[in-house]
Amino acid sequence: MAEGFARACGAGVWEVESAGLMPAVNIAPLTRQVMEEKKIDLVDQFPKPLEWVLPGPIDMVVNLSGHDLPKQLGAMVRTWNVRDPIGQSERVYRKVRDEIEALVLELLQEVRGGRDALA
Numbered sequence: 001m002a003e004g005f006a007r008a009c010g011a012g013v014w015e016v017e018s019a020g021l022m023p024a025v026n027i028a029p030l031t032r033q034v035m036e037e038k039k040i041d042l043v044d045q046f047p048k049p050l051e052w053v054l055p056g057p058i059d060m061v062v063n064l065s066g067h068d069l070p071k072q073l074g075a076m077v078r079t080w081n082v083r084d085p086i087g088q089s090e091r092v093y094r095k096v097r098d099e100i101e102a103l104v105l106e107l108l109q110e111v112r113g114g115r116d117a118l119a
Helices: 002-009 029-036 090-112
Strands: 060-063 074-078
Touching: 002 090, 029 090
Parallel strands: 060 074
Antiparallel strands: none
């Protein structure tokens, strides 16, 4: 969800990659459904391991995993404590979606506002 919002709302502002410590096999159908309600199509997105986006220059990592990240990332880490909706109701998926959307928009506003998002 975060990658979808970041790509849709932050095009031209940042480059986005999404990866996980223990990625799922596929994107949950409810994830796709609730994102489509926001007119965001996740068709080109798929779960991938962290190693697929490393190594490379990374300015910031947003951690939604609830787990510690490897120290060798070499990037500033922001942790967003967001509930994992897997196995939950549509209502929970929508709540999580809306929370992630607000966090992405807040970060985007910070970046566009000229404040140092990496501080």
